Amino acid sequence: xxxxxxxxxxxxxxxxxxxxxxxxxxxxxxxxxxxxxxxxxxxxxxxxxxxxxxxxxxxxxxxxxxxxxxxxxxxxxxxxxxxxxxxxxxxxxxxxxxxxxxxxxxxxxxxxxxxxxxxxxxxxxxxxxxxxxxxxxxxxxxxxxxxxxxxxxxxxxxxxxxxxxxxxxxxxxxxxxxxxxxxxxxxxxxxxxxxxxxxxxxxxxxxxxxxxxxxxxxxxxxxxxxxxxxxxxxxxxxxxxxxxxxxxxxxxxxxxxxxxxxxxxxx
Numbered sequence: 001x002x003x004x005x006x007x008x009x010x011x012x013x014x015x016x017x018x019x020x021x022x023x024x025x026x027x028x029x030x031x032x033x034x035x036x037x038x039x040x041x042x043x044x045x046x047x048x049x050x051x052x053x054x055x056x057x058x059x060x061x062x063x064x065x066x067x068x069x070x071x072x073x074x075x076x077x078x079x080x081x082x083x084x085x086x087x088x089x090x091x092x093x094x095x096x097x098x099x100x101x102x103x104x105x106x107x108x109x110x111x112x113x114x115x116x117x118x119x120x121x122x123x124x125x126x127x128x129x130x131x132x133x134x135x136x137x138x139x140x141x142x143x144x145x146x147x148x149x150x151x152x153x154x155x156x157x158x159x160x161x162x163x164x165x166x167x168x169x170x171x172x173x174x175x176x177x178x179x180x181x182x183x184x185x186x187x188x189x190x191x192x193x194x195x196x197x198x199x200x201x202x203x204x205x206x207x208x209x210x211x212x213x214x215x216x217x218x219x220x221x222x223x224x225x226x227x228x229x230x231x232x233x234x235x236x237x238x239x240x241x242x243x244x245x246x247x248x249x250x251x252x253x254x255x256x257x258x259x260x261x262x263x264x265x266x267x
Contacts, residue, residue, distance in 0.1 A: 023050040025058065028075065029065060042074040050078045094225050098163045102245060102261045104151055105159035105231075113151050113245075113261040118142035140201035142258055147191045149242060149262040156237035156265065160245075162230040178247055181230050186218040189242040189262070196242050200258065218243070240267045 021027075023045060031041045052075045059072060087097045090109040103110040162181045178184070189196035199213050219235040244262035 021048060023048045023052070025053055025062065028052075028067065028071065029062075032067065032071070038068050038070050041071050045071070045074045045078050050075070052079050054079055094161050094229060094231065098161070100163050100165035103161045103163070104153055104263060105161055110161060111151055113263055115259050115261050116144050118144055118258045118260060138202065139199045141197045142200045143192075143195040143197045144189070144244070144260055144262060145195055147194060147196065147242075149196075149244070149264040151262070152264040152266050154266055156239075157234050158238070158263070158265070160232040161225075162232060164228040164230075181220070181222045181232050181245075184245040184247045184261075185212055186220050186234065187212055187216045187244060187246055188218065188238075189244060191242050196244075196262070198244075198246070212246075238265045240265050 028041060028045070031044060054076055062072060063069075087099060089099060089112060091098070092106055092109050094105070098110070099112075101115075102113045104113060164179055187198050189198050198216055201211060218238065221233050221235055223231040225231055242262065242264050244260040246258050246260045
């Protein structure tokens with residue numbers, strides 16, 4: 001038993017050293033000088049960590065020492081650094097990495113929809129509520145600046161792509177990180193002279209109620225393309241007008257604010 005305990009640490013040390021072996025140019029030459037064939041040397045290169053010197057002059061010198069083309073090719077492949085796919089802001093290919101956000105798809109390019117935060121919500125229908133003793137209720141409306149959105153499409157069923165930052169686990173929207181398109185609502189806005197509005201709640205005898213009206217919401221289909229990337233298409237055609245993907249709800253009642261990714265559908 002004592003002999004086993006004495007030799008066990010030595011065996012573990014030898015195994016650790018073998019596991020930590022890093023091949024270099026001299027290692028390959030030593031294997032070839034030992035008479036091992038190209039297949040064995042190549043298998044060793046593929047299964048081991050390596051740190052090769054592969055400058056042009058060194059490759060020529062290795063060739064002159066008798067290193068075959070296949071072995072040199074294996075050394076070069078083992079030293080190659082995988083090229084990371086460049087991130088794009090407008091590539092039409094949904095598999096190409098994009099910065100986190102929501103994009104309007106297109107044949108030639110994608111268009112990133114910049115988010116905006118709603119103005120402080122306001123109430124309407126106060127006169128009706130006063131005349132009916134509060135029975136008619138008051139509507140709480142959220143507004144965004146401008147009568148129309150900057151991003152526009154001629155498609156009645158436009159295609160959108162949602163890219164979520166996997167490192168930060170979401171879009172970092174108001175009210176916390178959002179990790180799925182299902183956490184958004186697609187709604188229509190009512191254009192005004194200098195803004196667009198949507199009803200986000202009501203005030204009545206029963207108190208304040210938060211929530212979007214069913215008639216303002218539009219259903220959409222979600223397909224996951226890969227982790228963190230989703231394809232989103234409205235279930236039904238959108239008539240010309242102003243729309244937006246809305247999320248959040250920080251604060252309560254008239255003090256609530258929302259994050260909106262707005263777009264317009266033209267005739």
